[in-house]
Amino acid sequence: MQTQPATHDTIRRYREAWQDEIDSATIYRAMAAAERQPQLAQVYHRLAATEEAHIGFWEERLRAAGVSVGPRRPTWRARTLSWLARRFGPQVVLPTVAGAEQIDSHHYDGLPETRDTPLPNEERSHARVLRAIQGGLEGPAIAQLEGRHRAIGGNALRAAVLGANDGLLSNLSLVMGVAGATLDNRSVLIAGLAGLLAGASSMSLGEWLSVQSSRELYQRQIAIEARELAEVPDEEAEELALIYQAKGLSEQEARALARRLMSSHDSALDTLAREELGIDPEELGGSAWEAAAFSFLLFALGAIIPVLPFLLIAGQGAVLASLLVSALGLFAIGAGITLLTGRSVWFSGLRQVVLGLLAAAITYGVGHLFGVALS
Numbered sequence: 001m002q003t004q005p006a007t008h009d010t011i012r013r014y015r016e017a018w019q020d021e022i023d024s025a026t027i028y029r030a031m032a033a034a035e036r037q038p039q040l041a042q043v044y045h046r047l048a049a050t051e052e053a054h055i056g057f058w059e060e061r062l063r064a065a066g067v068s069v070g071p072r073r074p075t076w077r078a079r080t081l082s083w084l085a086r087r088f089g090p091q092v093v094l095p096t097v098a099g100a101e102q103i104d105s106h107h108y109d110g111l112p113e114t115r116d117t118p119l120p121n122e123e124r125s126h127a128r129v130l131r132a133i134q135g136g137l138e139g140p141a142i143a144q145l146e147g148r149h150r151a152i153g154g155n156a157l158r159a160a161v162l163g164a165n166d167g168l169l170s171n172l173s174l175v176m177g178v179a180g181a182t183l184d185n186r187s188v189l190i191a192g193l194a195g196l197l198a199g200a201s202s203m204s205l206g207e208w209l210s211v212q213s214s215r216e217l218y219q220r221q222i223a224i225e226a227r228e229l230a231e232v233p234d235e236e237a238e239e240l241a242l243i244y245q246a247k248g249l250s251e252q253e254a255r256a257l258a259r260r261l262m263s264s265h266d267s268a269l270d271t272l273a274r275e276e277l278g279i280d281p282e283e284l285g286g287s288a289w290e291a292a293a294f295s296f297l298l299f300a301l302g303a304i305i306p307v308l309p310f311l312l313i314a315g316q317g318a319v320l321a322s323l324l325v326s327a328l329g330l331f332a333i334g335a336g337i338t339l340l341t342g343r344s345v346w347f348s349g350l351r352q353v354v355l356g357l358l359a360a361a362i363t364y365g366v367g368h369l370f371g372v373a374l375s
Contacts, residue, residue, distance in 0.1 A: 031097075176361075180364035185318065200303065
């Protein structure tokens, strides 16, 4: 076996690749365990098995370089994504995992260790498979998994993190601005709670309008599709066949699948809505009221953090305590963002703390200047 010289950079690169494969295998196993569709669960199992082989590949290189491998332990990010997949379903983490695979799909292309191995092709294949699961399956897999819903709710994790971040950062800035002008606890509490309710209500209403508008648009599009299906069924069948040909089926296979689907009005309308319009008729983008309540709760959870110390203590002590608990909250949010980005927990967490406290310092200073001028 030809290996790179056992330099510090080479060993570090081996370890990073080894850890990445451990994380991927862990997440795929969790997705397979939580997937209700047996065919999809089998796909996730195969992806996990491939990643296990990649783990062995990098372990061989590490041992050849004289490095003790140690036990296989997934990172905090992989454990969290695995828990989310098992708790809420694979569709919640699928966009994050697919995005990471797409970014890393060419990672092995330029490495000398993987040049004459199947690893580069397998990584690109993983990205294509996950992209297909996300947006509609390709080729013969359509017939095997016919009727599977598109992944939905994939942005819930992003919305949760960013919603809490908006609440915490905006209310921290508001509270610090008022505290800079006056250290009267009553004034700070009134401003903080008013900011919480105003911000959460605004976010909730905006989310309700967004989701409800989308639902109404989807309902109108499905109604138009239903009318066309009743008036010109042959044209709709031809359109469906063309869609499946574009996905990789032969003309004969595509027409046969289209005829089978068109034999039932409900099945045809459901398929046309999913394949042509990209709409899940059963979900229609989700419940507007659930989205509004979720948005309100997330914003409020973040916004209450800088207010809590002023309920217990007063003066400069409350200001310092508010900054401390807010910094901890900002770090936790920054760490949560790493589930989406894959960056270092410390980097993302500390960056969030620095930016948040900088905003708080600016509003505190402005509030202090206004307080002095008014007094």
